[in-house]
Amino acid sequence: MERKKTGFIILTVSVILIVLGLMAGEYREVWNKAVMICMECIGLG
Amino acid sequence: MKSFRRRYMQLLTAVLYNSHISGFFTGKIYKGELKGVCTPGLNCYSCPGAIGACPLGSLQSAIQKSHGRFPLYMLGTLLLFGVLLGRTICGFLCPFGLIQELLHKIPTPKIKKNRITRALSYIKYVILAVFVVLIPFIKLTPGFCKYICPAGTLEAGLPLAILNEGIRSKLGWLFSWKVFVLAVCILICIFVYRAFCRFICPLGAIYSFFNRVSLFGIKVDKDKCTNCKTCVNACKMDVRSVGDRECISCGDCRSVCKEKAISFGKN
Incomplete structure (x- = not known):
């Protein structure tokens, strides 16, 4: 029961963090990085 | 499973993750x-x-x-x-x-x-x-x-x-x-x-870090489990018990458990 309660608390916190992050424009930051070829990832540094 | x-x-x-097929061409x-x-x-x-x-x-x-x-x-x-x-x-x-x-x-x-x-x-x-x-x-x-x-x-x-x-x-x-x-x-x-x-x-x-509290995954029925460790021995990951931090819920342990104590679903 404790674990289930902990799980639901974490679930709630995660949703709140995502919403706050979206409001702060962080989705666009992730998108900006993801749509450019990551030079570090492909070994160009 | x-x-x-x-x-x-x-x-x-x-x-699905890589379904932008045209990119490969x-x-x-x-x-x-x-x-x-x-x-x-x-x-x-x-x-x-x-x-x-x-x-x-x-x-x-x-x-x-x-x-x-x-x-x-x-x-x-x-x-x-x-x-x-x-x-x-x-x-x-x-x-x-x-x-x-x-x-x-x-x-x-x-x-x-x-x-x-x-x-x-x-x-x-x-x-x-x-x-x-x-x-x-x-x-x-x-x-x-x-x-x-x-x-x-x-x-x-x-x-x-x-x-x-x-x-x-x-x-x-x-x-x-x-x-x-x-x-x-x-x-x-x-x-x-x-x-x-x-x-x-x-x-x-x-x-x-979340394996013990995740809402879906592999779980052990403690009432049926006899602690024989057949599941741990059969597992190819470095688990000490089913569902611990090394468990990837592959379900290999389910098929070897004689007590049918292991299942996959909501925790």
Whole structure:
């Protein structure tokens, strides 16, 4: 029961963090990085 | 869950994560709106087929740019994935996990789990702390992506080097190093089951924190369990008990449990 309660608390916190992050424009930051070829990832540094 | 269903899920996931098929012909990566959504499993966002963002790459990038503030969206995303599924993601929703399992099917002598491999399983937490958190924070570069990630080399570096002449002309020592790391990883995975997952993967390290509290995953009926440890002995991961931080919910233990105490579903 404790674990289930902990799980639901974490679930709630995660949703709140995502919403706050979206409001702060962080989705666009992730998108900006993801749509450019990551030079570090492909070994160009 | 039967192994063919899990394999089917892994294949479907790998295809879905990389469904921007035209990218494999043009050498151009997907730039649609969906690219801001992270895939739960490890999948390089510079893969020409990738339609989502890599959670590990995005986390490092967010830490780089955070300047001391919490990267809320990325933390929330990882918490969400972790609390919903924990390392079930490793077992079902990770293309690189699938690749490792397929490599392990090559018929060679195998190195079974032991006390040494259990000790080695702690390395991934050091890699998480140093390469995913510290290096991006201090050196402002994605440490894991740049120096280690074999998934990035396999899914992005090699295809783009083949398809894109501009990229090919710029390759240097770092690319050679990453190809070497990939080659070593592939070689080891032939002999050691899921070696990257067990010893290196920082994403697996993150999700392992949630295994005991995840809402879906493998569970043991304590009323039926006789503590015979047949499940632990049958498991190829470095578990001490079913559902602990090393468990990827593959379900191999279900078929050997004589008491039918192990099931997969809501915790």
